[in-house]
Amino acid sequence: MCIRDSSYVLPNHKQLGEEDLGQLLRLWLSYLPLQHDRIEMNEAHLRLVSAVLGYSEVVLGSSLSNLPTVVRTLFDIVQARLGTAETLQSVSVVLNQMSTHQQMGPVVHETFEKFTPEQQAKIKAILSPHNQSH
Numbered sequence: 001m002c003i004r005d006s007s008y009v010l011p012n013h014k015q016l017g018e019e020d021l022g023q024l025l026r027l028w029l030s031y032l033p034l035q036h037d038r039i040e041m042n043e044a045h046l047r048l049v050s051a052v053l054g055y056s057e058v059v060l061g062s063s064l065s066n067l068p069t070v071v072r073t074l075f076d077i078v079q080a081r082l083g084t085a086e087t088l089q090s091v092s093v094v095l096n097q098m099s100t101h102q103q104m105g106p107v108v109h110e111t112f113e114k115f116t117p118e119q120q121a122k123i124k125a126i127l128s129p130h131n132q133s134h
Contacts, residue, residue, distance in 0.1 A: 018062075025058070025059060026069075029066060029070065029073060032044060032045070032048060032073045033073055033082050034082070035082060041082055042083045042084050045077050045082060045083045045087050045091065046083070046087050046090060048070075048073065049087075049091055052070060052074075052094055060104075064103060064104065064107065067104060068107055068110075068111055071095070071104075071107060071108050071111040072111050074091050075095070075111060075115065077091050078091055078092060078122075078126050079115065079122045079123045081126075088126060092126060092127050095127060096127060
């Protein structure tokens with residue numbers, strides 16, 4: 001199974017057992033963010049955003065067990081600018097939504113603090129409200 005196929009499983013996730021689905025999601029997340037093939041990279045990162053928005057309870061896992069990995073991946077995408085402006089905008093919107101969520105917010109902020117000051121500055125510049133409107 002290739003990385004692209006993994007995200008296509010989500011609409012049919014109920015057909016998989018919880019353990020199999022968990023393993024598949026962890027495998028898929030371990031390959032993200034993509035960094036080399038610009039087209040595949042952009043598509044994969046948009047699929048991650050769609051998966052988080054459409055299947056958050058599945059992607060984030062029981063008790064939000066996958067949340068730190070997802071948040072780290074989203075921050076990596078932003079700070080390294082791994083995608084088109086549309087992709088970065090979508091990732092930024094999801095991160096901003098997560099950061100204000102009662103349960104997810106603390107994990108988002110803890111993950112952000114693990115970046116270097118330089119990386120934090122890049123992330124802040126991209127996530128700023130000024131950049132959200134473009």
